[in-house]
Amino acid sequence: MSKLLFSHSRFSVWIPLSLCLLFAVATSAARAETDSAQAEFFEKSIRPLLLKHCAECHGDKKQEMGLRFDNGSFIKGNEDYPEMVVTETPDDSRLMQVIIYSDSDIQMPPAGKMSDEEIGLIRHWIANGAYWPETEMQSGPKLGGPYDFAKLREEHWAYRPVDNPAPPEVAHAERVKTSVDNFVIKKLEDEGLMLSPAADKRTLIRRLKFDLLGLPPTYEEVQAFEQNESPEAYAELVEEYLAAPGYGQRWGRHWLDVARYADTKGYVFTAEPRYGFSYTYRDYVIEAFNSDKPYDQFLIEQLAADALELEEPKKELAAMGFLTLGRRFRNNKHDIIDDRIDVVTRGLMGMTVGCARCHDHKYDPIPTEDYYSLYGVFDSCHEPDEPDLPVIGEPLDQVAHEQYKTELARLADELHKFEQEEVRKLEHEVRHHVVAYLLKNITGGADVPAEYASAYEKHEPRGSLINRWNDYLKKQDPSHPIWEAWMTLSKLKPEELQQKSADEIKQLLQAGSSNPVITASLSNRNITSMYDVALAYGEVFRQTEASWREQQDKSTGLADASRESLRQELYGAGTPFDLNYDQWKGEFDRAVRNQQRNHISKQDKLRATSPGAPPRAMVLLDNAKPTEPVVFVRGVAGRRGDQVPRQFFKILEGEDRQPFSQGSGRLELAKKIASADNPLTARVFVNRVWMLHFGNGIVRTPSDFGARSDPPTHPELLDHLAAQFVANGWSVKNLHRLIVNSATYRQSGEPNAEARAIDPENRLLWRMPRRRLEFEAMRDAMLAAADKLDSKHGGTGVDLETSNRRTVYGFVNRNNFPTLFRVFDVASPDVSTPKRPQTTVPQQAL
Structure with missing residues (x-):
């Protein structure tokens, strides 16, 4: 009895110790992934902001207020500013107070407030712990080079050319199924360990089908596999699953994580x-x-x-x-x-x-x-x-395609009519307000005095048209009948204009070389500045445009020759308003552009949602x-x-x-x-495939093969896989065959206390790691088990709440990414995600 009690006691103690160990390992891995994400956010979003706005006055050469923002020392503050960063309540941080300008005495940066988006990034950074690399908390960072490229190519494993090491000899050769096993077993033997026994057939078929297809095996499949005594039964199963359409849906989804698909x-x-x-x-x-x-x-x-x-x-x-x-x-x-x-x-x-x-x-x-x-x-x-x-x-649906074409033509016609009408109105508006462009010519584009700007208060002069008028007037001959008066008067100094303008206009009238409508308008106006000249010209052009619009017969010009020559300045070739249709559309103001955008959005929405829209790349x-x-x-x-x-x-x-x-x-x-000579590409991909089969890569930082990466646990195996991958024509399916046919992949996942004591994290793969089922596979498995899974392939994204199609076909909305996806660690579509984070929460066990 005492022996049983002792045994039970040991077991009782072992359970919490094991759980603590597992929790520690899981927490360590999760922390590493969190730190990596924080580091990336910091380097891409926060450090650039601080360097841009703060480092000039708070950097290595100058530290106003005793604070440096090119390293993390400011986070702790100093005697004068002790609470620079308060992670629990970010808005209580002194840093936040000065950048949102809530302190009237100190506002940073002094040249101008940061944008709301930049302030939001700083607030988010503080709320998430104000990450800063530990090595930079006391002194400024050494920002990169100069680099010894030749030395780094020799020393860093990832930059060396891919080798193709021969599979090593092993004592337990009877366990070898593929060359993968030679490398794994050799490492295990060096530590006095060995692979676990092969998993039972029920476990194997479930593991394999979820890995390759993301679906559970049916009862009939399990029965058939268990009863198949052929030594080729497992290999045949591998080939069957690799040939199934569900393979691309499963592994395509993995790639979409990398591609930040949405x-x-x-x-x-x-x-x-x-x-x-x-x-x-x-x-x-x-x-x-x-x-x-x-x-x-x-x-x-x-x-x-x-x-x-x-x-x-x-x-x-x-x-x-x-x-x-x-x-x-x-x-x-x-x-x-x-x-x-x-x-x-x-x-x-x-x-x-x-x-x-x-x-x-x-x-x-x-x-x-x-x-x-x-x-x-x-x-x-x-x-x-x-x-x-x-x-x-x-198109996927021909009936819907006909409806799509009809509706698209209607929307296109609606847009065309809208644009035509707006161009017509704009052409009239600018010709009605020539005065605005003449006044802007005088000011060089600067603001026009208010008493004169009122002449075009309902019109916003277009910058490009101002430039066209400026260029046009510069090129005019001083004797041009319409612009002779303008050229003559603009040569007078401002202080001379009021005294001499009447005489100059009188001489022009007597000479008869200038357009009589222009000279008459100038004669009837008290000229005190060129602004008055612009008003006189503007009124003449306004009347001319009005006369032309009232004239029914547009086949001939205006009957009055003087007026017709003025009309030609508004409509003639080479004049400032000689724009083609697309150029006129480019002059729409913001209000019209918004309406135009709404019309275009209707077409875009139809293309995006109609099942009749032909597929485009x-x-x-x-x-x-x-x-x-x-x-x-x-x-x-x-x-x-x-x-x-x-x-x-x-x-x-x-x-x-x-x-x-x-x-x-x-x-x-x-x-x-994509070159075989690139030392990274094949290594990165085979490592990612390995990770998706075993839970962790040979390199545990799948998106970082640089200096901060984890070194490979099996460097020779990594190179062997990469070399074989390239040698086999970059075939992904051959890579799967090499991995899933191995004894390493086919071993049991049962625990082994002795092996755990030597290799608690199972880095040497003495057993098959247990892995959590991803959300997509979990949802698809439930539908398959209920015989409700819709096996249709391709097409536009579907609403997963109402559709029974595979999850890979679900509509991915960046603006409204479902909370359920986040809870189950579905990859964010905002950034490339070679490895999904794993959050440990009770709900995920349900």
């Missing part, structure tokens, strides 16, 4: 918030995985399909949604380009290039010049308007002339530094790198990334 743009003011054809990218990705498109080609198409020779209907163009489906950042071009640089470099190569936007990367060999080389690539491109996006297939196209980029000093676009060429990274390309020469350089960039 069906909406984020906040875009009054514009249509939906992407009309985002679904074509999602469907392209799913099809690419199902067809086992070579990964290098997959990457090239996502960056530069528009530069490839494609067969009609050029469906591969949809791949470019990888670049174009990011957030719109209130249409801030610099942030949009930064987002594209991030998804390309961090998503595809594990390089945190975004950290070099404001300064040289502090940890990795990425000078800020390299960031702006890529900035130049993407700044040399543009997105066509939605009506001009290339059609890449037939959301492409990016090269500009006619590429940008020659310059460095933005401290990331501020207005502070332009040295010019840099558009080229690849020095750490990867070496000293002999050459600038891109083909258009924007996107295709050249894509080929550099």
